[in-house]
Amino acid sequence: MPELPEVETVKAALAPIMAGGVIEEADIRRPDLRFPLPTGLKDFLTGAPVERVSRRAKIILIEARGQVMMLHLGMSGSVRISDHKPNSQPHDHIELAVTLGGQRRWVTLNDPRRFGYVDLVPKSDFAAHKSIASLGPEPVAIAGDEPIAPLLDLPYLDEALSGAKAPIKSFLLDQRQIAGLGNIYVCEALYRAGISPRRKAMSVKGKRAARLLPAIREVLQEAIAQGGTSLRDHKQPDGKLGYFVQSLHVYGREGAPCHGCASDVAMIRQAGRASFYCPTCQR
């Protein structure tokens, strides 16, 4: 489900209700998601004063007690925030009760497919964690956030593109190159940049590369501003839908008219993933 804009939406909802507060209760309802949950997770969480909630790539970071709890939502993970203890839903795996400013709220992690994971790492080892160390730069800066990683820029992008033989579609999905993009926003960024997903990454240079960078930034920033993209069941933590789905130009629109030239949007498979694009506008 969640790419950078959806994860950013979750983090932006969690930060004001968790940072500076205390996790008073932690209900861990199964031993694993994609991986076994870290040993001692319940003890770590129970009574923990939360220092900060942030995000790197698609991973939510909750800092407390000298450690960082890493939360990845995988394909189907979501977070709900409730003012009252919620009725348990299928696939609610972790429920936290958090108190801040005298108000208690409940934070529930739901993940039907369990492709998500939770890990716990000392702050001093965070940068070396295998899910963090290999990540590429962050594509967008979030107003008010301290930078957690280098920001994507054109010199970096040009250099990274120049050595990549894979299609640009696969390149952009590779978290080691740029962190945070997923299938929706790669398709949309390539549409905005007028670049075919089939083009070899190393052939994206000059004006094409210069168009790609703002296309990536703008599509992500617009999606964040609209609360992400709700396709099937994705919701923001307050239960609202993400409205960026209205702004999709190609993703999920196979056979529908291109918004630019009215020819049919095409769908191909690349590295096992669907790529949607306009064969006329994207070269």
Added chain:
DNA sequence: CTCCTGACCTGAGTGC
């Protein structure tokens, strides 16, 4: 190394 495939898991949608 790089790149691609299949696996992980459940639920929603489609077609018969």
Added chain:
DNA sequence: TGCACTCAGGTCAGGA
């Protein structure tokens, strides 16, 4: 209705 099948927002191990 029911069943079989395909597909889904993401990684990750393994093989070419």
